[in-house]
Amino acid sequence: MKKQKWIIQLLVVAMLVVVTACAPAVTDSTTNQPTAAPDVSAAPEPIEAPKAEYKVAALLPGSINDGGWCTTGYEAARIAAESIGAEFSYTETSSQQDAIDALTDYGDRGFTVVYCHSYDYQDACERVATDYPNTQFVTSGGTIMTDNITPIYVKSEQASYMLGVLAAKMTTTKKVGVIGSEELPAITKTLKGFAQGVTDTDPSVEVVTTYLGTGTDVGKGREAALALINNSCDILFASANAAAQGVFQAVDESKDKGVLGFGSYARITLQYPESFVADMVSQYEPVFVEMAGKIVEGTFVPGQQYFADIFNGGAEVYFNDAMPISADAQAAYDKAMEAFKTDSIIIDIGEY
Amino acid sequence: MNNLLTWATLLPLLQATIRMAAPYTFAAIGGIYSDKAGVSSIELEGLLLIGAFAGFVTVYFTQNLLLGVLAAALAGMLLSAIYAYMVVFLGSKAALIGTAVMLLAGGITSFYYRSIFGVSVEYPSIVPFRNVPVPLLSKIPFIGDIFFRQNLLVYLGYILVVVTWFFFSKTALGLQCRAMGENPFAADTLGLPVRKYRFINVLVTGLIAGISGAYLSLAASGSFVENMSSEKGYAAFAIIILGKYSPVGAFLGCLLFGFADAFQLNLQALGFNVPYQFMLMLPYLFTLIVMFVSGSGNQPEGHGKFFRKGAQIL
Structure with missing residues (x-):
């Protein structure tokens, strides 16, 4: 009986790990959803088969299905990756430590650009960025600007x-x-x-x-x-x-x-x-795509604030016909x- | 504050109180079944979420609201079976398995939602339950307007409160279920199958809590979003303690929570500049005060105690 009990408990735990992979702890109602494909590792996983040397990632402060901030950021980064034929990964984080871990991992794996879709990520970027000079960290909002940290402000x-x-x-x-x-x-x-x-x-x-x-x-x-x-x-x-x-x-x-x-x-x-x-x-898409393109071309100037507004597609009004x-x-x-x-x-x- | 006290502002506030109390009511009444039988109902949050998801998906594909409620109840029951098996038969810690059930529900619902509907800012929606005034009862001045001009699930909630009260206070079977919570070992000496009783009670919890989830996605709104249970299951867990494990007490607790929610929104809508966090805090503060004054009074004696035949732990 005791043995059977352990086996069942182990099975349930294993099942949980699989189903909630990539969700370190679902405690906050707005964070930590499992990603589209379940995977036992807690690391971000590629969505498309890698076909080029470029790798693009997105770091999101909540569920990519939150119907607002994270969904638009996720979509924008995914399309930016597509535009340069890059491999794409994303991570939904729930804490600063998650962010640092994920950024370090992306840096280690030689990612070209990481779109950090929150103002709060700039401190994590600052801690990690100096170790990975070949990776560009783009923060959505923020004031820290270095050789590889670039904030974007969408009005x-x-x-x-x-x-x-x-x-x-x-x-x-x-x-x-x-x-x-x-x-x-x-x-x-x-x-x-x-x-x-x-x-x-x-x-x-x-x-x-x-x-x-x-x-x-x-x-x-x-x-x-x-x-x-x-x-x-x-x-x-x-x-x-x-x-x-x-x-x-x-x-x-x-x-x-x-x-x-x-x-x-x-x-x-x-x-x-x-x-x-x-x-x-x-819309983060135009500015994300523009940045990805410039990075690939080698014309990207890091360390300055990028703006997207109502004139260049960053903020748009759609009327009802x-x-x-x-x-x-x-x-x-x-x-x-x-x-x-x-x-x-x-x-x-x-x-x- | 004067314009708050007119019937024109009070009536919508009280109607909203009833609507917003309904998901708490199902969850808390459901939870009472397992609590009375001595099994902690900390898994409610997960049951709500899975119920909301199962209900929404069923209605989305069949356009049949009642079928959705049924699916939600069934999904809640299935998930609670895992919890019941682990806690009642294997003696695992309820808090641990309750958290696991919550994580599992969060994972399953988000995963399948994304695989069925994809990731988008455009959400699929269904036509939710509409208000159906009860004949005669809705004509009663004040009371009728507040209680009997609601949707069908709200009425089902009232019925469940009465039925649950009757079951535990007036029927032999209800008394036996309570014995499982008060003193499972004494119940055992009477030849009652303790684990079976507890297991079935937890299944009933799952069934009713599943309907609570259905209320969220089929009556309170017409859509499912990830983690839409928004800690209502945990609130219900607190409400049961606040209501001293009695169905009527729990219902009053639910009305308090519903009122706090509705009051918060109405106060802001009237333009009062009270920080919304303050209103959100009130019912929990009240729960703490009640617990501080009277302890977790009325908790069944054998609550949370694992029962194994022949082992005397008490």
């Missing part, structure tokens, strides 16, 4: 500002609601951009902000949206990772009450064409766009 708040401009022109109750998952810089900057877009356009419109405290609780997202609608917000904008799905559903359910929504990160207008006016999409906007709203939109061109709008995104 996604510009796109949400533009949505705010439209919202201010379209609200009839003079009250709009914004919903965020947690108070993290990547989330707050889009919310603040939207809010400023609203108040710059029409100071009489009130912006009500709700934070959920979770990026995975879809039901709570839906309830937050219903609460805002009950309190006479007729336009909602959400930047709340996967929990935003609940917000989008609630807006669509309430379309008969005259409620409209603005989407984020994905083409929500395609999913709910009757209730969504426009989407903001924050099924829901044309008024001439007045269009005029305000064009005016704001002009102002961005002349740098006369400064979005206060708080601490970043």
Whole structure:
């Protein structure tokens, strides 16, 4: 009996290791998912067969299926790898130590470029980068610049500002609601951009902000949206990772009450064409692809801040063809766009 | 604070309280079955997650909500069988296996979700349960509006609370199940198969907790996202202690947690600038205070104690 017990326990543990490979500990609700192909090793695994000497990796602070930050970063890095015919790997980390381990591993394996998709990774990069001068570490956000650490800043708040401009022109109750998952810089900057877009356009419109405290609780997202609608917000904008799905559903359910929504990160207008006016999409892809190309060509200049904004595809607004906007709203939109061109709008995104 | 106390703002708040209490209710009521029989219900979180996933996938492919609930219950039961076998028959530590079950559920659901639906910012969705007012009952002033204009799963939750209370307080079988938790060795001397009872009770936990998961993906929203249980299973674990292992007490605990969630969102929607973390903390603080004042009162005597025939550990 005792022997049998040990064998069964061992089997279950082995099964767990296999199924949750690459997930060191699923304790945080936003991190640590197993990667697409289960593997017993905790190391990142290649997705495509290596066909060239280039290797590209992505380091992500959460699940690649979080419906926001990590999904866009993962997709961008994967496409950048494809663009230069490189082998591609990724790691979902849950701690600084995970990041250091993964970066060291990528360095040892001679990766060409590692896209570290979080502001928080810059310290880990600084510790590891000097040992691997042949690997370029690119951080999404950050201020540390060395011979092989290069930060990128994507001005996604510009796109949400533009949505705010439209919202201010379209609200009839003079009250709009914004919903965020947690108070993290990547989330707050889009919310603040939207809010400023609203108040710059029409100071009489009130912006009500709700934070959920979770990026995975879809039901709570839906309830937050219903609460805002009950309190006479007729336009909602959400930047709340996967929990935003609940917000989008609630807006669509309430379309008969005259409620409209603005989407984020994905083409929500395609999913709910009757209730969504426009989407903001924050794109890391153009700048990741450009960098990968330059590294291969040998024209890449490391150690300086790279920007992606509303003019070079870093932040984009997609309109809903099924829901044309008024001439007045269009005029305000064009005016704001002009102002961005002349740098006369400064979005206060708080601490970043 | 004045505009908070009008019926127009209070009613949506209380309705949301009921909706948001529902997943806690299923999880906590489910957990009571194993806790009463002396097996810790720390595995709830994993059961919720697997239930949410199984329910969503079933409805996505069949468009049948009831079938989804059934699949969720079944998935919860299957996963709880692993837990029950390890804990009841092999005497493994519940906390350890509970964590393993949670990891397993997280791994399985994310892995299969990614293999079925891929990695994308565009999520597949289904049409969730809609509100169905109960005839007559929904006409009762105040009460009807709050309790009986909800979706079908919420009503199922009410029924389960009553049935569970009746089962454990008024039936012989319920009393026998409680004996497994209070003193398994005494139950054994009466010729009752202790392990079998405990095993089945844990399966019932899995069944009901699976429905809790279905509530998340089929009623609270119409989609599945990775880790969508968002610690609700752990909250339910705390609620059972808060409710002193009684179904009615647990239901009140669930209402408290639901209220805290709804209040947090409504307060923010009204434009009050209270840090949301403060509201999130309240129900847990309350649980701690209750435990501090009364200990983990009413916990079955033989709770968490491994039973092996012939071995007297007590």
